[in-house]
Amino acid sequence: MNLLDYLLAHPREVLTLTLEHIWLAGISVGIAILVGLPLGVAIARRPALSRAVLGVVNSVHVVPSLALFGFLFAVPWIGERAPRMAILALSLYALLPILRNVCAGILGVDHAVVDAGRGLGLTDGQLLRRVELPLALGVIVAGIRVAVVLAIGIATIAAAIGAGGLGELIFRGLAMVNNSLIFAGALPAALLALVVDLSLGWMEGHLRERV
Amino acid sequence: MASPETKDPAIALRSTSYWLPGGTVLVDSLSLEIPAGVTLVLLGRSGSGKTTTLKLMNRLLEPTSGDLFIEGKPVRAWDPIRLRRRMGYAIQDVGLFPHYTVERNIGLLPAVERWPAARIRERVRELLALVGLDASLAGRFPRELSGGQRQRVGVARALALDPPVLLMDEPFGALDPLTRAELQGEFARLQKRLGKTVVLVTHDLREAMLLGSQIALLEAGHLAGLYLPDDFQRTRDPLALAYRQAFSAPEGGPSQPQPRGLGDSA
Numbered sequence: 001m002n003l004l005d006y007l008l009a010h011p012r013e014v015l016t017l018t019l020e021h022i023w024l025a026g027i028s029v030g031i032a033i034l035v036g037l038p039l040g041v042a043i044a045r046r047p048a049l050s051r052a053v054l055g056v057v058n059s060v061h062v063v064p065s066l067a068l069f070g071f072l073f074a075v076p077w078i079g080e081r082a083p084r085m086a087i088l089a090l091s092l093y094a095l096l097p098i099l100r101n102v103c104a105g106i107l108g109v110d111h112a113v114v115d116a117g118r119g120l121g122l123t124d125g126q127l128l129r130r131v132e133l134p135l136a137l138g139v140i141v142a143g144i145r146v147a148v149v150l151a152i153g154i155a156t157i158a159a160a161i162g163a164g165g166l167g168e169l170i171f172r173g174l175a176m177v178n179n180s181l182i183f184a185g186a187l188p189a190a191l192l193a194l195v196v197d198l199s200l201g202w203m204e205g206h207l208r209e210r211v
Numbered sequence: 212m213a214s215p216e217t218k219d220p221a222i223a224l225r226s227t228s229y230w231l232p233g234g235t236v237l238v239d240s241l242s243l244e245i246p247a248g249v250t251l252v253l254l255g256r257s258g259s260g261k262t263t264t265l266k267l268m269n270r271l272l273e274p275t276s277g278d279l280f281i282e283g284k285p286v287r288a289w290d291p292i293r294l295r296r297r298m299g300y301a302i303q304d305v306g307l308f309p310h311y312t313v314e315r316n317i318g319l320l321p322a323v324e325r326w327p328a329a330r331i332r333e334r335v336r337e338l339l340a341l342v343g344l345d346a347s348l349a350g351r352f353p354r355e356l357s358g359g360q361r362q363r364v365g366v367a368r369a370l371a372l373d374p375p376v377l378l379m380d381e382p383f384g385a386l387d388p389l390t391r392a393e394l395q396g397e398f399a400r401l402q403k404r405l406g407k408t409v410v411l412v413t414h415d416l417r418e419a420m421l422l423g424s425q426i427a428l429l430e431a432g433h434l435a436g437l438y439l440p441d442d443f444q445r446t447r448d449p450l451a452l453a454y455r456q457a458f459s460a461p462e463g464g465p466s467q468p469q470p471r472g473l474g475d476s477a
Binding site: 110112113114115116117118119120121122123126130131134135 | 266269271291292293294295296299300302304305306307308309310319320323365368369378
């Protein structure tokens with residue numbers, strides 16, 4: 001049978017699930033950036049704290065994603081709705097690459113440049129906004145890129161708890177032993193990851209070139 | 212004590228010490244007075260505490276014991292940001308902001324001080340001319356400049372707010388000998404014109420003789436001697452003698468390529 005059968009027969013459903021998928025991954029990475037950026041800046045200045053925080057965030061990755069989705073059923077407000085659980089779990093996964101790269105990016109800025117800026121009389125905030133963050137941006141975008149690809153991949157599993165997304169087609173296809181259904185979910189998810197990865201990679205290249 | 216004109220020295224160190232948490236002493240009970248308008252050279256080998264002493268002056272480091280006075284006011288009483296903007300800072304690696312053009316590098320502090328844009332532009336032109344750079348370089352990025360040009364931009368940036376004091380940490384250290392001699396000569400003339408108080412760190416005796424109105428010889432964190440340049444040439448102090456020998460030896464020799472130990476061998 002033709003692998004694209006389902007895709008062509010049900011374009012609306014595939015499109016809806018793709019948008020759902022983008023929404024799940026997008027919101028999650030957005031939350032991870034909102035938390036990871038300030039936290040990464042904070043731990044870049046405190047090496048002791050950085051080890052502890054990265055250790056805790058890293059430990060999330062030890063938990064298999066399916067199990068993590070399962071655990072979240074027990075969490076009060078979160079466990080009531082599947083998308084809430086999915087978004088929290090995906091945010092936790094996406095946090096590590098962002099946090100690590102914000103921290104590494106800031107610590108990687110040439111010491112002579114930071115020294116000069118501080119010695120000339122820039123405040124910590126001015127140094128961060130005008131020097132450290134702009135120069136770390138390429139590395140930070142690289143972290144966001146990893147986070148997005150990770151989130152798009154793991155979001156397929158969110159369908160197992162009923163959070164929607166392209167994983168629904170995959171799980172349905174697995175249950176019905178229907179390959180074209182599996183591909184109808186897997187193909188758009190893979191394309192999505194590829195497109196986002198390439199465009200963020202292009203952006204990262206431009207940002208690094210300036211430095 | 213109270214001199215007839217009660218003008219405080221620009222910078223005064225009183226038994227200033229700095230040591231690391233582990234106990235390693237970097238600056239050992241240093242006492243020095245730097246009158247306004249003087250160029251004081253801190254001369255010493257790597258690890259003698261020159262750079263640390265400089266960083267104590269603009270509060271990049273805080274003295275562990277003793278005290279340090281800027282214009283008669285204890286350094287701890289100064290707001291560090293205010294203090295640093297009154298002291299231009301130029302370092303060997305220059306540390307130009309790689310993502311800013313020459314113009315924005317030089318104009319950063321005026322911009323942070325909220326000068327109007329037109330005044331900043333004018334100031335940048337003025338400073339470029341002052342350090343001998345063509346105005347056409349204003350739009351270039353640091354990576355598009357030669358080493359000598361970068362150093363000039365570094366000095367221009369340090370002078371942006373017209374600070375009364377200039378702190379320089381081996382500002383010409385990373386240059387080839389020819390460019391270095393050129394810049395040293397120009398800086399000597401510039402200094403005569405501007406009359407700033409300059410504290411210059413170097414391990415290059417020739418630079419110290421050319422630019423310094425006083426030479427403070429540092430060794431292992433303490434002051435080994437304070438000289439006028441002419442006195443330095445005459446003193447029998449063994450350390451000063453060793454310096455003179457180290458710098459005079461290659462001069463008379465045949466024109467062989469000489470190993471350059473004067474660069475940055477931190």
